[in-house]
Amino acid sequence: xxxxxxxxxxxxxxxxxxxxxxxxxxxxxxxxxxxxxxxxxxxxxxxxxxxxxxxxxxxxxxxxxxxxxxxxxxxxxxxxxxxxxxxxxxxxxxxxxxxxxxxxxxxxxxxxxxxxxxxxxxxxxxxxxxxxxxxxxxxxxxxxx
Numbered sequence: 564x565x566x567x568x569x570x571x572x573x574x575x576x577x578x579x580x581x582x583x584x585x586x587x588x589x590x591x592x593x594x595x596x597x598x599x600x601x602x603x604x605x606x607x608x609x610x611x612x613x614x615x616x617x618x619x620x621x622x623x624x625x626x627x628x629x630x631x632x633x634x635x636x637x638x639x640x641x642x643x644x645x646x647x648x649x650x651x652x653x654x655x656x657x658x659x660x661x662x663x664x665x666x667x668x669x670x671x672x673x674x675x676x677x678x679x680x681x682x683x684x685x686x687x688x689x690x691x692x693x694x695x696x697x698x699x700x701x702x703x704x705x706x707x708x
Contacts, residue, residue, distance in 0.1 A: 566652075566672035567690055569698045573667050575705050577637045577659040580667055583705050584640050584655050587614070593700040595693060596620050600629075610634055616644050627651070648679035669698055 573580055583589060585608055587600040596618045603613035614629035627644035632652070634640055641654045656668040671694060675683040 566670055567694055568668060568670035569694055570666060570668045571698055571702055572660070573665045573702055573705050575665060576663060577657050577665045579708070580657050580665045580705055581637045581640065583701075583708055584657075585634075589704065593704050594697055595700070598624070608634055614642070614644070647677050648682065649676060650674040667702075669694070669701075
């Protein structure tokens with residue numbers, strides 16, 4: 564499955580945008596499938612920091628093991644998750660703009676595997692609308708927070 568991306572302009576500065584993305588307690592408020600993210604390490608976030616993503620997708624729920632793959636404050640946050648259905652990479656690139664706002668690039672790459680290959684056509688159909696709803700909810704949260 565190819566990766567999909569969205570790019571939006573946010574009125575908030577890059578520091579605030581990054582803070583919202585880096586606060587995993589807020590993720591379920593904007594990421595539609597997310598129920599909760601467990602932080603499996605203590606201390607500040609850094610590349611290699613382990614996560615567990617709890618999700619609900621219709622009647623199906625589960626967990627994915629994850630890691631912060633890249634983290635550059637106010638610039639980039641890349642997360643990798645995997646389970647027996649897929650390997651997923653979520654990448655946020657943050658670029659400050661001259662007007663004080665921020666350009667936020669959101670990219671998702673899902674690689675189905677095992678039984679996930681059977682779900683790939685449905686995922687491919689559903690993902691664009693899900694990404695649109697999620698990025699809109701994220702922008703709303705950033706502007707409200």
